[in-house]
Amino acid sequence: MQPVEKTPAILEQIRPFEAFHGLPDSDLEWLIERAEYVLYKEGENLFYPHMPVENMQVIVDGEVIARIQQGNEFNELGTWSTGYITGLLPFSRMKEALAHGTALRDTYILQLNKKYFTEMVSVSYEMTQNLVAQMSNRIRDFTSTRLQNEKLMSLGKLSAGLAHELNNPASSIVRNVEELYKRTHQTPERFKRVISMRISAEQTDQVNDILFSKIKATRPMLTLLQRESKKDDLLDWLEDRNVENAEVIAETFVEFGLTEDDLETINDILQGKDLDGILPWLESTLNLEQLVCEIREASSRIAHLISSIKSYTHMDRSKDGERVHIEDGINTTLVMLKHQLKEKSIVVEKDFGENLPKILAFQGELNQVWTNLIDNAIDAMDTGGKLTLKTYAKRDRVFVDITDNGPGIPEEVKSKIFDPFFTTKSIGKGTGLGLEVVRRIVEHHKGHIEVESVPGKTTFTVCFPVV
Secondary structure (H helix, E strand, C coil), rough: CCCCCCHHHHHHHCCHHHHHHHCCHHHHHHHHHHCEEEEEEECCCEECCCCCEEEEEEEEEEEEEEEECCEEEEEEEEEEEEECECCCCCCCCCCCCCCEEECCCCCEEEEEEEHHHHHHHHHHHHHHHHHHHHHHHHHHHHHHHHHHHHHHHHHHHHHCCCCCCHHHHHHHHHHHHHHHHCCCHHHHHHHHHCCCCCHHHHHHHHHHHHHHHHHHEEEEECCHHHHHHHHHHHHHHHHCCCCEEECHHHHHHHHCCHHHHHHHHHHCCCCCCCCHHHHHHHHHHHHHHHHHHHHHHHHHHHHHHHHHHHHCCCCCCCCCCEEECCHHHHHHHHHHHHHHHHCCCEEEEEEEEECCCEEEECCHHHHHHHHHHHHHHHHCCCCCCEEEEEEEECCCCEEEEEECCCCCCCHHHHHCCCCCCCCCCCCCCCCCCCCHHHHHHHHCCCCEEEEEEEEEEEEEEEECCCC
């Protein structure tokens, strides 16, 4: 920034500006006389985050881009050109800048220090009024942009978690379908070997009884050492009888709990014949059973996640308020944030009251409350933390306590946490609107929210009236 000599042309330049429209020249001359006239070279910063703001800045000629940092990227808030007024405005409570403002070309600025604001009210009430209107427009536009950024950041977190949760069952389905395809193409050859065997209907029934008893039974929970030991025993038994693909057969038989005694029983039923035909057929049947079960389980997980997404976003419900169980939204939100909880190995303890009355609410909005509060708790805790969720009723109200064992909220900032744009998170991790959104939603439901915090225990308590 460098000072520039003022010229009479400045008056002609600023007279058409929206904020000065219709003002007498004497008012504008007062402004020009008291303001600094400066030049910001292309690429130079007019302001940056946490920079104290003490001047109103009128862009006489030039162009400025405002950006806010999120993660490793800078997102554009807007481009301001000749006639735009930035910086501090009369009656504004802004103390420091929140974004980066950079000159896109050489930019000439009239800078009026805040010490002249009181004088401005008496000299030109109309100018002050116009500038306050400019401030209102700026707050509306800026809040809208930041709210959108907050939503996008939340959506990004949820999307990452859902992508991770969906990837595992989807990969399982693809893997098992490929194996199933391969196995079914082996079936004709095995079927030919089975039907060529000369075994009686009674023998077939006896072998089937063993097969289906293993399918219906609960599979054994084995340690790696136990599994390898049992597999080696089966492998020795199969190889002693020259059964082909003994390794594959032993692996599947161990999974379903078949033992050497079972194989001896089958051998006795078949009178020592046709083992090389019946055992591969048994293995194939059991393996197909396992593949189908895993595909069904993975499909069920995906269906459950999709159901949770619909419930969370309230896609299948009316946009009007309705009577809801408060725990439903909390449980759905936990599913949506499962990846973040798992990533930090956070233990979730639920203490939900019995027979809680329903409340009249917009479920989609309540889910925003639980998402922001639980997400903040996760951020606050170290790996292995503990999140406690408690619901209970008192008189005509339902309460929810969300407690984390993080470091706590410093006493000096506790009174500010529900203020717009206030955040203790580093740049790019939060916009400072999460708790402000929570407060507005709770108040919209005629509820109340408060916080108690000491090191090792922070509890947000939300209460709603029972209607």
